[in-house]
Amino acid sequence: MTVWDDVVGQEQAVATLRAAVENPSAMTHAWLVTGPPGSGRSVAARAFAAALQCLEGGCGRCHACTTTLGGTHPDVTLVATEKVIITVKEVRDLIGTAVRTPSQGRWRVIVVEDADRMAEQTTNVLLKSIEEPPPQTVWVLCAPSVQDVLPTIRSRCRGVVLRVPPAEAVAELLVRRDGADPAVALSAARAAQSHVGLARRLARDAGARERRTAVLGLARRIRGVGDAVLAADELVNLAKEEARTATEERDAVERAELMRSLGVGEGETLPPKLRSQLRGLEEDQKRRATRHQRDVLDRAMVDLLSLYRDVLVVQLGAEVELVNEELAQTVRSLAADSTPEQTVRRMDAIAVARRRLEGNVAPLLALEAMAIALRPQG
Amino acid sequence: MGGTWQALLVPPATRARRSSAPARSWDEPTLAPVVLVRGAEPLLTERAVDGVVRLARERDPELEKVELEGATYGAGQLTVAASPSLFGEAKVVVILGADAGTEDLMADTIAYVARPDPETTVIVVHGGGQRGKKMLDTVTASGAPVMTCDPIAKDAEKAQFVANEFRAAGRRADASAVRALVEALGSDLRELSAACSQLVADTTGTINEGVVDRYYGGRVEATGFKVADAAVDGDTGRAVALLRHALDTGVDPVPMVAALAIRLRVLAKVAAMRGGGITARELGIAPWQVDRAQKDLRRWTPEGLAAAISAVAQADAEVKGEGRDPVFAVERAVMAIAQARRG
Numbered sequence: 001m002t003v004w005d006d007v008v009g010q011e012q013a014v015a016t017l018r019a020a021v022e023n024p025s026a027m028t029h030a031w032l033v034t035g036p037p038g039s040g041r042s043v044a045a046r047a048f049a050a051a052l053q054c055l056e057g058g059c060g061r062c063h064a065c066t067t068t069l070g071g072t073h074p075d076v077t078l079v080a081t082e083k084v085i086i087t088v089k090e091v092r093d094l095i096g097t098a099v100r101t102p103s104q105g106r107w108r109v110i111v112v113e114d115a116d117r118m119a120e121q122t123t124n125v126l127l128k129s130i131e132e133p134p135p136q137t138v139w140v141l142c143a144p145s146v147q148d149v150l151p152t153i154r155s156r157c158r159g160v161v162l163r164v165p166p167a168e169a170v171a172e173l174l175v176r177r178d179g180a181d182p183a184v185a186l187s188a189a190r191a192a193q194s195h196v197g198l199a200r201r202l203a204r205d206a207g208a209r210e211r212r213t214a215v216l217g218l219a220r221r222i223r224g225v226g227d228a229v230l231a232a233d234e235l236v237n238l239a240k241e242e243a244r245t246a247t248e249e250r251d252a253v254e255r256a257e258l259m260r261s262l263g264v265g266e267g268e269t270l271p272p273k274l275r276s277q278l279r280g281l282e283e284d285q286k287r288r289a290t291r292h293q294r295d296v297l298d299r300a301m302v303d304l305l306s307l308y309r310d311v312l313v314v315q316l317g318a319e320v321e322l323v324n325e326e327l328a329q330t331v332r333s334l335a336a337d338s339t340p341e342q343t344v345r346r347m348d349a350i351a352v353a354r355r356r357l358e359g360n361v362a363p364l365l366a367l368e369a370m371a372i373a374l375r376p377q378g
Numbered sequence: 379m380g381g382t383w384q385a386l387l388v389p390p391a392t393r394a395r396r397s398s399a400p401a402r403s404w405d406e407p408t409l410a411p412v413v414l415v416r417g418a419e420p421l422l423t424e425r426a427v428d429g430v431v432r433l434a435r436e437r438d439p440e441l442e443k444v445e446l447e448g449a450t451y452g453a454g455q456l457t458v459a460a461s462p463s464l465f466g467e468a469k470v471v472v473i474l475g476a477d478a479g480t481e482d483l484m485a486d487t488i489a490y491v492a493r494p495d496p497e498t499t500v501i502v503v504h505g506g507g508q509r510g511k512k513m514l515d516t517v518t519a520s521g522a523p524v525m526t527c528d529p530i531a532k533d534a535e536k537a538q539f540v541a542n543e544f545r546a547a548g549r550r551a552d553a554s555a556v557r558a559l560v561e562a563l564g565s566d567l568r569e570l571s572a573a574c575s576q577l578v579a580d581t582t583g584t585i586n587e588g589v590v591d592r593y594y595g596g597r598v599e600a601t602g603f604k605v606a607d608a609a610v611d612g613d614t615g616r617a618v619a620l621l622r623h624a625l626d627t628g629v630d631p632v633p634m635v636a637a638l639a640i641r642l643r644v645l646a647k648v649a650a651m652r653g654g655g656i657t658a659r660e661l662g663i664a665p666w667q668v669d670r671a672q673k674d675l676r677r678w679t680p681e682g683l684a685a686a687i688s689a690v691a692q693a694d695a696e697v698k699g700e701g702r703d704p705v706f707a708v709e710r711a712v713m714a715i716a717q718a719r720r721g
Binding site: 224 | 635636639643646647648649650651652656661680683684687688690691692694695698699700
């Protein structure tokens with residue numbers, strides 16, 4: 001067992017990082033880990049930090065390894081944000097941390113998990129520190145692609161590129177780490193198109209799998225305009241329901257927390273002067289629910305897109321693996337019923353619906369137009 | 379007065395049983411030390427207040443009328459206004475906008491209701507809402523008459539209102555004239571009543587549709603739904619005219635597109651229903667909508683419906699920032715719908 005176990009399907013990147021840990025001449029003070037969403041950027045960065053702290057180069061068992069992976073090692077700072085951006089103030093604090101000598105005597109590692117969430121002037125604050133940190137400080141920045149950070153940052157870092165991991169590798173990780181059933185894990189990994197986080201959700205949550213299958217089933221069930229409108233209705237209700245269950249509990253907790261901080265006891269009515277506070281919270285929660293609903297719909301559309309991608313693959317006779325292997329039957333019958341041109345038009349319609357949803361078009365209407373485009377046409 | 383005091387001391391359940399006069403309509407004024415006028419239709423509340431004041435004036439022509447504004451009320455104003463004047467004439471105190479009243483107003487009114495001055499009439503006007511609920515409860519519980527002035531929503535009720543207006547003025551009006559008037563001016567009750575009095579003043583004889591048309595012809599209350607109806611009927615000219623009318627009288631393009639979408643959605647759902655297996659109840663469509671949609675569907679092909687819904691979705695995107703001119707986007711969608719209908 002090593003710290004690298006969870007970095008799946010990235011043999012080349014892992015080899016580079018391991019070499020840096022083992023051989024001082026291959027080490028650099030600033031790294032930029034890039035890769036598509038779900039490829040395990042932050043996992044790789046953490047593993048690298050752990051390997052640097054570990055006396056055996058990443059055994060995965062010692063105190064240094066476990067604390068680093070758990071995010072509690074005193075010399076490893078992990079920066080991630082749930083907000084839209086990382087602020088200048090947070091970054092200035094980091095620079096202060098960077099000049100300190102490591103307390104355990106090995107490395108001081110600073111991992112910025114969303115380097116793409118720093119504004120231009122925020123990254124400028126970092127330039128000096130990244131260029132010439134103290135001898136024992138290592139910066140590890142993560143971003144979806146090299147283009148997401150400024151050229152001035154890029155040129156100061158050594159790049160490590162992660163690829164989309166093979167579905168088998170992701171499935172193997174799900175089996176090993178989460179104890180998923182091998183067959184389920186493989187289909188989940190394929191369905192999520194190797195996005196580790198999504199695959200994990202699909203493998204662990206039977207409800208999520210069912211919802212996905214239900215969404216894809218719609219493609220076959222739409223026989224006419226009426227069906228299309230009903231299917232859109234169903235999809236929107238599904239999304240609403242999912243958003244509600246996902247946010248309901250959190251909403252109640254936040255509300256109770258606010259009431260407590262306002263000094264209003266259980267069962268007491270809120271004084272009129274404080275009502276605006278509660279209203280503000282409720283509005284935020286409503287916005288969050290809307291956002292969540294939209295995300296759910298967007299995911300459903302991406303799933304549909306993957307289905308039609310498969311249809312196109314079959315129609316063109318390409319020798320590529322299907323994303324939705326378990327729906328091969330549906331894919332084949334859809335492929336037989338239509339021409340590649342129609343499939344491309346349908347994929348376009350899905351893309352248009354996604355764009356419209358982003359542009360705040362009424363979700364039901366956008367989906368209706370999409371579903372209508374999916375119906376069999378002569 | 380002592381009796382009322384005791385009434386306040388008994389538990390609420392007993393008190394409620396003993397009092398609270400039945401609610402009466404806005405056109406049945408009555409005299410009492412305290413009268414509550416409740417409801418969100420300003421024209422009717424005004425008439426209710428006028429009715430009570432008229433009754434009071436019949437009793438005492440020397441009447442003095444004082445108006446207090448709820449939102450700017452200061453402590454003690456009610457007592458000052460309601461106390462007997464130097465020359466002993468009767469008083470009517472009208473408290474306007476009690477729904478936006480200050481805390482002082484609530485407290486003073488509650489105190490006054492407990493021992494009202496029998497010579498004075500206090501009219502509390504409350505426009506609805508939850509504010510001042512305790513005051514309202516106390517006033518109703520004291521047995522004060524309550525006049526309700528709820529907004530008139532249904533067309534049939536509006537027609538009834540118009541007919542009553544003409545009858546009160548001693549004039550006869552055709553049913554068709556009443557309907558035409560409601561169709562032209564139905565959205566604002568005040569405007570409707572003003573139109574009635576204008577017709578009464580300017581014309582003689584029976585008021586018929588021709589008279590209404592002469593005065594109010596060309597005025598159409600265009601809503602998104604009417605535009606949608608015209609478009610679904612395939613009447614391009616009328617649909618576009620109504621659309622322009624609606625946009626010019628302040629309907630926003632966004633709800634307009636939503637109305638088009640709703641209308642087409644019902645058509646599509648009813649079309650799906652024909653295949654069997656689903657009932658209107660499951661789809662949440664009212665029976666009259668189903669009837670109408672089935673009638674409309676005779677002139678619609680699935681392809682036409684598909685084109686129409688796609689056009690509306692495109693218009694929604696354009697109205698919300700994808701296009702430059704929202705009005706043009708809606709107009710194009712309306713024309714696309716009308717043309718998508720089979721010949």
